[in-house]
Amino acid sequence: MNKTIALTRDNDGRPMWRFLLQELKPKGKLFTPFNIISVPIILLGTALIVYRFIYGIGSITNLSQEVPWGLWIGFDVVTGVAFAGGAYVITFMVYVLNVKKYHSIVRVTVLNGFLAYLFYAGALLLDLGRPWNVINPIIGNSFGVSSVLFLVAWHFLLYMIAQLIEFSPAIAEWLGARRARKILSGMTLAAVIFGITLSMLHQSGLGALFLMAKEKIHPLWYSEFIPVLFLISSIFAGLSMVIFEGSISQRVFFDQINEHHRREHNDIVHSLARICTGAMFVYFFLQLVVLIHGKHWDLLGTRMGAWYLLEMIGFVLLPMLLFYYSYRSRKLLLVRIAAILTMLGVILNRLNVSVIGFRWDMDIHYVPSWQELVVTLTVLFTEIWIFRWVINRMPVLRESPAWARK
């Protein structure tokens, strides 16, 4: 096919490898505050990861026989994936509901989601004791089809492929591959529909992972509704992430966004705030039903009960009201505050289920070691580096090249 021939030369007729080499070089200033903070942490984290693979997981983590999953699963994977939920919500609205208003944020959201999955799945590898067997659930004769984790693993893999297809027109535009772009764009709708289905199942699946740990999770957080609660909270978790990321991107990548999109953005943010209000209301109501259904009133007076009330009132009800008030009064600052509170609430909720409320009754509680924190930050910062690298090169925030817009 002439696709390959087209791919060996870039737009200016130079050899492709020279173009790619050129693109690998850093753009912009090297000594920004973010770089100065992130580079030492990434270097330290890399060293810690090497150390971990030589001396075992226990050498840098505080995990125990009773608490086998800690920060790397509870935050990196379980929380991170919830924040990546924006991609399936936005693609649903743009491609399925045909709401064109959100079109300008589709690419950046999908990119964010794809990188999130890539890095959180990557973080999962760090937590695997025997990572060389990681292909067993995918290839071979070792399918544990009764496992929720089997489902989640497959869905991670398939959803990453779906997201890559959704994002691929941007890569094709960057490389100037017209024919490839045409083919890849045609696959978008199928990838979106498949991706939404996968997302619904694995967002709830991450909650279903904890269903068998019935007696180990604090009763205020354990219920048979964990999968549904995880799914609904992933909607506003993802959208809050989109609002948060958008408010940063609007500033950091100011020069890439044209005037029209910039004006459009405020309107988008307010609509997202509205969706968040609705989703959070449903979530809060369901949590209330679960609480009544579980008959755990007596536990509300305990220390964990106070912690539960803080999560529900301070980080669900309060941001919900803020979202509601903000789109009525059109105050952008309020939306941002609400988005940050919501994100904190989601972090709190996921950690409460997977780490803080897990074996809450033990004498010695699991507290992550500083090494676990550094490795988590390493994963996060590396992801932001890649995100920035892509934004600066591919038409994600900025307009597609003229030939692709026809």
Next chain:
Amino acid sequence: MDINRRNFFKVMGATGATLALGSELQARPKKGADTEFYGVLYDSVRCIGCYNCEYECASAHGLPEPVIPAEDTQVRKPDETWRTVVNGYETSKGKVYVKQQCMHCNEPACAAACLTQAMYKTEEGPVIWRGNKCMGCRYCMVSCPFDSPKFEYFSANPKINKCTMCFEEKVKQGGIPACVEFCSGDALMFGPRRELIKEARRRIAEQPDVYYDHIYGEHEAGGTGWLYLSPVPFEELGLRTGIQRDSYPALTKGFLYSVPTVFIAVPALLLGIQQATSKNQTNPENEDE
């Protein structure tokens, strides 16, 4: 032609299984109802606390020799080097010894949790761990209500360690587990689970004032391979009494069964909505515009 057809169905079956993840929820013997799980009956009334089982277990599996404290006031737990431990408890009926190890559930949470079938319920009953399949995710540890699987946190090639009822070493060849073989107090009994329950019932019926009227493991977690008899209520012996009577894999059944439905219904629904809301249906390539 016939073979081709069969192969076709095989492939279709495999595809279906991959899509409808979660149709084989319960670990059951393949041969049918005539296969019986083996188990062990542990009678703490008879146990004299000689720790023979600990030593024999360690030597049978090439593990370091157990360290028995001079005064057994401290409760020890099985860990990545000790597959079984015996602890003495001061109870309302005096000192009682209790042996601890994997319970070998009829429907093990660990095996249902395992995404590579590394944790595996054998047809004979023992739940074993297969290192060539395990990826070390420790989901079995999260799921096990008894916290039986133990992980080697300080190894670059970590293994999951837990009692295997000496499946590879003895039971497979028709033998009996090392701890049972060398029990000096006749506290351990190996056999088909059904007969062990019968025997346990007989002991309780014959000496109702000696035994507490409950067989721990008969119904706990949907039934376990190891069955316990005790002179006192089981919470006095440090055994977990909050364990539910249903099997643990049943907790994820509802979720897993909903997966095929979602997989078929949601894409169709989404496509329908897309078609209904799309104004321009003539050129699907415009979808990215």
